[in-house]
Structure formats: C-alpha cells, structure tokens
Amino acid sequence: MPPNMNRVYQAVLRDTSAPISLRLRRTFGDWLVAKGLPAPEVGKPSQEFETDGARVRMDRRADCGRYVLEETHESGLIRTQVTYAESVPGMTGWVVVRVEETGETDAWQAPGFVQAYLRTARITDGAVHLTDSADAVDEDDVHRLVHLLSHRGRRVPVVVVSVVPHDPQGARARAGHLADAVAGVGVVVRFADLRAQDRFNEAMGSRLGVFGGGVRTYVASFEPATESYPDRHRPMGGPTIRKQGDRALALVAGGAVGETCRRPLPEDVQRTYRIVSRILAGKAQTGDIAGAVAPRPVPADSGPGERLRRWMLAMNGRSVPPPAPASEPAADPGGSAPDGDVHIATAVETEPALVTQSPQPGVPSFDVADLARTVAEVVARELRGELEAALDLAAASAGNGSENGEMLRRMRTLGAHVEGLRDLVAVRQGGDPLLAEAEDESDRLAGEIDRLRTEHALLQEEYAEAVAGARKLEERVRWLETRLAEAGQPAFGLSSGEPPFEPTSLMDALNLARETLVHVEIGDTDAEATKLDLAYPTLARAWASKSWDALRALDAFAQARSAGEFAGGFFDWCRSSARLTIPAGMVAMSESRTVTTNGKYSARRTFAVPEEVHPSGKVLMEAHIKIRKGGYPAPRIHFHDDSGGSTGKIWVGHVGDHLPNTHTN
Numbered sequence: 001m002p003p004n005m006n007r008v009y010q011a012v013l014r015d016t017s018a019p020i021s022l023r024l025r026r027t028f029g030d031w032l033v034a035k036g037l038p039a040p041e042v043g044k045p046s047q048e049f050e051t052d053g054a055r056v057r058m059d060r061r062a063d064c065g066r067y068v069l070e071e072t073h074e075s076g077l078i079r080t081q082v083t084y085a086e087s088v089p090g091m092t093g094w095v096v097v098r099v100e101e102t103g104e105t106d107a108w109q110a111p112g113f114v115q116a117y118l119r120t121a122r123i124t125d126g127a128v129h130l131t132d133s134a135d136a137v138d139e140d141d142v143h144r145l146v147h148l149l150s151h152r153g154r155r156v157p158v159v160v161v162s163v164v165p166h167d168p169q170g171a172r173a174r175a176g177h178l179a180d181a182v183a184g185v186g187v188v189v190r191f192a193d194l195r196a197q198d199r200f201n202e203a204m205g206s207r208l209g210v211f212g213g214g215v216r217t218y219v220a221s222f223e224p225a226t227e228s229y230p231d232r233h234r235p236m237g238g239p240t241i242r243k244q245g246d247r248a249l250a251l252v253a254g255g256a257v258g259e260t261c262r263r264p265l266p267e268d269v270q271r272t273y274r275i276v277s278r279i280l281a282g283k284a285q286t287g288d289i290a291g292a293v294a295p296r297p298v299p300a301d302s303g304p305g306e307r308l309r310r311w312m313l314a315m316n317g318r319s320v321p322p323p324a325p326a327s328e329p330a331a332d333p334g335g336s337a338p339d340g341d342v343h344i345a346t347a348v349e350t351e352p353a354l355v356t357q358s359p360q361p362g363v364p365s366f367d368v369a370d371l372a373r374t375v376a377e378v379v380a381r382e383l384r385g386e387l388e389a390a391l392d393l394a395a396a397s398a399g400n401g402s403e404n405g406e407m408l409r410r411m412r413t414l415g416a417h418v419e420g421l422r423d424l425v426a427v428r429q430g431g432d433p434l435l436a437e438a439e440d441e442s443d444r445l446a447g448e449i450d451r452l453r454t455e456h457a458l459l460q461e462e463y464a465e466a467v468a469g470a471r472k473l474e475e476r477v478r479w480l481e482t483r484l485a486e487a488g489q490p491a492f493g494l495s496s497g498e499p500p501f502e503p504t505s506l507m508d509a510l511n512l513a514r515e516t517l518v519h520v521e522i523g524d525t526d527a528e529a530t531k532l533d534l535a536y537p538t539l540a541r542a543w544a545s546k547s548w549d550a551l552r553a554l555d556a557f558a559q560a561r562s563a564g565e566f567a568g569g570f571f572d573w574c575r576s577s578a579r580l581t582i583p584a585g586m587v588a589m590s591e592s593r594t595v596t597t598n599g600k601y602s603a604r605r606t607f608a609v610p611e612e613v614h615p616s617g618k619v620l621m622e623a624h625i626k627i628r629k630g631g632y633p634a635p636r637i638h639f640h641d642d643s644g645g646s647t648g649k650i651w652v653g654h655v656g657d658h659l660p661n662t663h664t665n
Contacts, residue, residue, distance in 0.1 A: 011184035031113035076102035127153030213238025528656025562648030607653025
C-alpha cells in the first residue's frame with residue numbers, strides 16, 4: 001500500500017463452495033456495470049480498461065486471481081482490491097477485499113458487490129456466518145445470539161439493534177442500513193420484539209445491554225461473565241440515532257469497519273496471500289499454494305503464554321512446574337463448514353479447531369494482580385540502581401559543562417520514563433481495560449503476536465524507503481563534495497569533528513530541543529511521548545530521530561520567517577531548497593472538516609499557548625507532522641505557527657500517538 005493511502009475496509013471471506021472465481025467475477029462485474037463501466041470479458045485471463053477516471057485491472061491464473069478498481073474523486077483516490085484463492089487440501093478458499101483511500105472520502109463501508117457475493121454461497125469469517133442482511137432474533141433465539149457473541153473463533157464485530165416500541169419499522173430500516181454498510185466485516189442482528197430484548201439484557205447484565213432504540217457493537221473477543229470494560233463494546237443511544245439519523249448510523253458502521261481494518265490477516269491466509277501475489281506476477285507456480293498451507297510446528301512448551309508464565313514464576317521466587325507434553329496439532333481454522341441457512345440459529349460454525357481446550361492440571365492460573373505487583377517491584381529494584389549511578393556520574397562531572405549537560409538531560413529522560421512506568425503500573429493495578437482483557441492469557445498473547453507480525457511488515461516497508469532515501473542522499477553528498485573540492489572549499493561538516501546527535505527516545509529528543517532550539521517552545525507533552533517510549537522501545541529510537549529532525553526544521557523555519565528571510569508557511573519551507581527541512585509529505589497544515597467541526601475531536605487538539613499568542617491562552621493546533629504515515633501507532637507532532645507573530649516562535653502542543661478522529665473511534 002502506498003504510504004499516502006489509508007485502509008478503510010478489509011474483509012476476509014471464507015468460501016467453501018467451488019469455484020469462487022465464477023461467482024466473484026459475476027458479482028464484481030455487475031458492480032462495475034452499475035457504476036457505468038464496461039462489463040469484463042468472459043474467459044479472458046487478464047484485462048485492463050479505463051473509463052471516465054476509473055481504471056480496472058483483472059488478472060486470473062489457475063486457482064487464484066486479483067481484481068483492482070481505482071476511482072478518482074474530488075477528495076482523492078479510492079482503490080478497491082479483491083484477491084482470491086480457491087480451496088486446496090487443508091485450506092478453505094478465501095477472498096480478501098481491501099479498500100484504500102487518499103484524502104477524506106468517507107469510504108468506511110462495504111463495496112457494493114460484497115452483499116451480492118455473500119448471497120451466492122455460505123460464507124464465513126472462519127467461525128461466524130456472514131450474511132448480506134440483518135437477522136431477526138426472537139425470544140427463543142436469544143441464547144444462540146449470546147453464544148454467537150461469546151464464540152472464541154469470532155473475528156468480526158456483531159452489531160445489535162434494539163427495539164423501538166412505537167416505531168418497529170424504524171429499527172428494521174436501521175438494521176438493514178447497517179447490514180449493507182458492514183457486509184463482509186460484521187454481523188447485524190435486531191430484536192423481533194421487547195420480550196427478546198429483555199431476555200437478552202437479562203443475560204448480559206445492566207452494563208452490557210442495549211435498549212431504547214439504541215445500537216451496540218460487540219467486538220471480539222467477548223465474555224459477558226468476565227467483561228470488566230463494557231464501553232469497549234461501543235453503545236450508541238436511541239436519542240442520538242433519532243436526532244442525527246444516517247450520520248449516527250455512519251459512525252456505528254465506521255466503527256465496525258474500522259475494527260476489522262486494523263486486524264492482521266489470519267495466519268493461513270497471510271501465508272497463501274503472498275504466494276498468490278507471486279503467482280500473479282509469474283514468480284511462483286499454482287502448486288506452491290498447497291505447500292504454504294501446512295502450519296509450522298511449534299513445541300508445546302515454547303508458546304509465548306507458557307514462556308511468560310514460567311518466567312514470571314521464576315522471577316518471583318516460585319517453583320516452576322515442568323513443561324507440558326506436546327499436544328496434537330489443531331485442525332485448520334479455515335476448514336469446511338456445514339451447510340445451513342442464514343438465520344442466527346446457524347450463525348456459528350462448530351469446527352473442532354475453535355474449541356477451547358481446558359488448562360493442564362496442576363498448572364497455576366495467571367494472577368493479574370500478582371503480575372502487576374511483581375513488575376512494579378522489579379522496575380523499582382532495577383531502576384533504582386540506574387538512578388543512583390546517574391546521580392553519581394552527574395556529581396562527578398560537575399564543572400564539565402558539556403558532559404554535565406548531557407548527563408542531566410539523560411537523567412531527565414530517565415526520570416520521565418520512571419514516572420510513566422509508575423503511572424502505568426498504578427493504572428493497571430487499578431483495573432486497566434487492556435490488562436483486564438489479559439485474564440485469558442493465551443488469547444491476549446496470540447493477538448500480540450499478530451500485531452507484531454503486522455508491525456514487522458510495516459517496518460520492512462519503512463526500511464526499504466529508508467534505504468532508498470539513504471542512497472539518494474549519498475549520491476547527493478558525493479556530488480556536493482566534488483563541487484566543493486573543485487571550488488577549493490572543504491566539505492561541509494567535516495571540520496567540526498562532532499558526531500550528529502542521535503536521540504535514543506522521544507523524551508531524549510524533547511529534552512535537547514528545550515535546551516538548544518531557540519525558536520521552538522514545547523508544551524506539556526512529556527506523558528504522551530513517554531507512553532510511546534515505554535510501549536514501543538524498539539520503534540522509539542527511529543521515531544525520536546524523525547522527531548528531532550522535524551523540531552530542528554521547525555526551528556530553522558521559524559528563525560528564517562521571524563527574521564523576514566522567508567515568507568511562506570512550514571509546508572512551503574519543506575518544499576523549498578532550504579537545508580534544514582523534512583519531506584513535505586510528512587507535513588499536514590490542517591485537519592479534516594469532520595475533526596475541526598466536532599467538539600470532541602477538536603478539543604483534543606487544543607493546547608496551551610501564551611496570551612500574547614492568543615488571548616484565551618489556548619489554540620487549536622491543526623498543523624501536524626506525521627512521524628509515521630501509516631500503521632498503528634502513528635506518532636504525530638501538533639504545532640501552532642506564530643513565527644510571523646508577536647513571539648516569532650513555533651509552539652508545540654503534542655508529541656505522541658495519533659489523536660482521536662472518526663477513523664480511530
């Protein structure tokens with residue numbers, strides 16, 4: 001995915017009915033025709049055509065294929081990509097549908113062909129039957145709905161629409177609207193009557209129910225009896241829906257679609273997806289798909305959950321039980337599903353791979369509170385020595401200006417990290433929602449592994465970009481050094497003998513910026529920066545370097561503009577030939593209209609400034625720098641440009657993770 005495109009829809013559709021290609025080509029082709037585009041030619045393995053700003057490419061080779069539609073809109077480009085692979089021994093056939101966009105196109109809904117494709121066969125997410133319409137749940141079906149919500153294999157959110165006694169048709173219409181929007185990435189159900197709704201709420205409890213014409217989205221995974229953070233399953237009240245209408249429903253649908261956008265592909269699909277791409281590029285054979293299906297063997301005693309538990313027990317001075325014997329391999333999660341209708345009564349598959357195994361006898365349970373206390377003790381014990389060593393070094397280096405300043409800066413960075421760790425442990429001991437979800441250790445760690453795989457893929461892309469950029473810079477440096485030598489001048493920077501500053505964390509960069517950058521003022525953002533330093537230690541160094549370069553570029557720009565040497569804005573500065581710049585693609589001088597007009601989002605982007613900058617003492621900082629263009633997390637620097645005003649400075653309000661918007665909420 002190009003770095004300037006955001007993913008706004010991703011569906012993983014398991015299809016056991018062969019062949020996939022005929023049904024998918026027919027429904028995709030009908031969708032193109034409805035858009036006013038030509039119908040695809042039947043039997044042609046590869047074809048490409050372009051009409052009225054839309055470009056279509058369709059490729060098929062043996063048991064796999066890919067369709068791509070690119071449409072140009074006023075606000076940017078929308079790309080719909082459909083990739084499929086037929087069933088092979090050990091793997092159910094699958095279809096991956098992705099929609100990506102540039103700009104703000106509000107494309108957070110299913111492409112128009114998905115509903116028609118779901119009607120062609122029984123299609124699941126691997127465990128849950130995905131339908132093109134909302135299912136009605138009566139009193140007798142409530143227990144099946146509860147089973148659906150708590151099913152361990154469910155990957156998609158379930159949107160439940162409550163009853164409106166005085167407007168039963170309104171609830172039906174809302175459920176139908178939502179079913180169209182989340183087709184392929186969610187299941188929508190509605191209560192047939194108040195008796196069904198009351199019985200459901202009785203089973204859920206007061207904090208997890210839905211009523212009064214409201215809608216609630218139950219994300220995966222979900223266990224009503226142990227759920228400690230009900231708001232994770234996002235409710236929207238009936239009055240809000242009645243007042244805002246389709247706009248409120250769009251937020252509900254966008255939340256459900258966004259939930260699946262951030263999830264990595266299932267492991268078997270991820271492995272075979274790469275093979276399909278190679279086959280379509282002519283770099284692999286169709287038989288390679290079957291070779292990629294077999295799961296990699298993993299010793300029973302080396303799983304991440306078991307390693308973490310044994311490590312924590314050993315560090316806490318407790319006896320460590322011997323490793324459990326190897327278990328039989330689980331069945332393929334994408335296995336074939338039994339036939340059935342689309343009613344909620346058959347919405348859950350009964351595949352053996354998704355049945356939860358009971359814990360090994362004699363193995364202690366995972367004690368979350370004990371873990372928090374142990375982590376706190378270890379952090380305090382280990383970091384106390386580092387703090388004492390830092391104080392000794394600072395005292396010994398008194399009188400040595402540069403070394404003392406560096407040591408004090410490091411102490412401030414370490415102090416911020418210790419403060420962040422203390423807050424983190426305190427919050428988690430008090431019932432942090434993420435830690436509460438970690439009571440099921442194996443599920444949490446499995447999700448973490450999936451997230452790390454996604455992070456690894458993003459890092460590979462970033463590394464490739466960095467290598468390409470480094471090569472260009474090397475060539476430019478050589479050219480400049482050659483010209484300087486021809487002019488009889490020494491090469492720039494070689495005479496100083498000082499290595500460039502390389503921050504090891506965001507706090508390290510912020511502390512040095514406060515000391516050395518005259519035209520940049522950084523506000524109270526240490527807590528946000530520290531969260532990223534502590535949560536992503538392997539990525540924080542790269543983000544710190546980019547942040548340091550960005551702050552230096554802001555300082556150079558403010559110095560030039562306040563002195564009357566430059567008349568444009570920071571984006572123009574980065575597009576100019578000035579020496580201290582960052583890529584202009586990292587800079588956004590405004591937010592979307594949705595963000596600026598929504599008080600909830602704009603308030604999070606309003607930060608303190610002196611009254612000489614604004615009489616209210618605060619200002620909305622729309623301008624921001626994208627330290628990481630895509631993925632999660634996506635650090636940002638939000639700033640206000642007063643370089644041409646009374647202070648002649650840049651005021652930075654936020655250095656931390658991406659602030660909330662309609663896509664993240």
